[in-house]
Amino acid sequence: MIATALNRTWQQLLHPKFRxxxxxxxxxxxxxxxxxxxxxxxxWPEEYTSGYEWIDNAGFFLVGSLATxxxxxxxxxxxxxxxxxxxxxxxxxxxxxxxxxxxKIPITDVVLSSAKLMxxxxxxxxxxxxxxxxxxxxxxxxxxxxxxxxxxxxLMGREYWELVAMRHMPMQDVRRGRKKYKEKVFTGGALxxxxxxxxxxxxxxxxxxxxxxxxxxxxLADDA
Numbered sequence: 001m002i003a004t005a006l007n008r009t010w011q012q013l014l015h016p017k018f019r020x021x022x023x024x025x026x027x028x029x030x031x032x033x034x035x036x037x038x039x040x041x042x043x044w045p046e047e048y049t050s051g052y053e054w055i056d057n058a059g060f061f062l063v064g065s066l067a068t069x070x071x072x073x074x075x076x077x078x079x080x081x082x083x084x085x086x087x088x089x090x091x092x093x094x095x096x097x098x099x100x101x102x103x104k105i106p107i108t109d110v111v112l113s114s115a116k117l118m119x120x121x122x123x124x125x126x127x128x129x130x131x132x133x134x135x136x137x138x139x140x141x142x143x144x145x146x147x148x149x150x151x152x153x154x155l156m157g158r159e160y161w162e163l164v165a166m167r168h169m170p171m172q173d174v175r176r177g178r179k180k181y182k183e184k185v186f187t188g189g190a191l192x193x194x195x196x197x198x199x200x201x202x203x204x205x206x207x208x209x210x211x212x213x214x215x216x217x218x219x220l221a222d223d224a
Contacts, residue, residue: 002187005215009208012094024083030203032076036068070129073152073196073205074121077159080206081114082107084163087210096218101167110163117159124151149193157189160213168217181220188216 080087085105092100128151135143158178165174178185192209196202 005212009211070125074118078114091214152193153190157185
């Protein structure tokens with residue numbers, strides 16, 4: 001199921017119907033990354049310096065990298081939520097024309113839901129920062145990677161599932177479906193979280209995530 005979803009997503013990335021959505025999503029993700037880096041630079045405490053430029057540069061790089069990996073998934077997903085409908089519509093037009101969404105969700109509801117998730121993701125990852133660092137030194141980074149994917153896989157799976165499913169059913173049914181198919185939703189979320197760890201690919205992660213979760217949703221609907 002996941003392999004099929006990825007294959008179809010890859011094939012569709014440059015499809016004419018998907019191209020405008022792809023470029024819009026890519027621009028949104030890029031702007032999110034630029035904003036995040038700009039904020040890191042703007043609020044970097046210049047008064048706290050070591051006196052050694054290389055140490056200060058290394059510290060800035062480390063903090064900037066941590067901020068990017070912790071905050072970028074949440075911020076870019078929130079931005080992407082505003083155009084998630086377009087991504088899902090493009091997928092459904094191509095592969096599921098007989099099951100296109102018939103519910104229109106107010107953009108304010110989508111943004112508020114995504115903003116809540118953004119705060120949850122940021123808070124959870126900040127809480128996990130100490131375990132991240134501890135596991136990095138204890139396991140050489142493998143434990144940190146596993147914890148990041150497990151934590152954010154759950155959160156991303158939940159959010160992307162809701163963004164797709166709420167276009168087709170009431171919210172109580174969305175939550176019921178998420179619990180019923182929690183393993184598959186988590187697998188999709190873990191894939192999305194993993195994509196956010198790969199430089200440059202992470203710019204495409206919100207687009208791929210929305211597309212893959214749309215395929216997962218319809219695959220599970222076929223099995224229901």
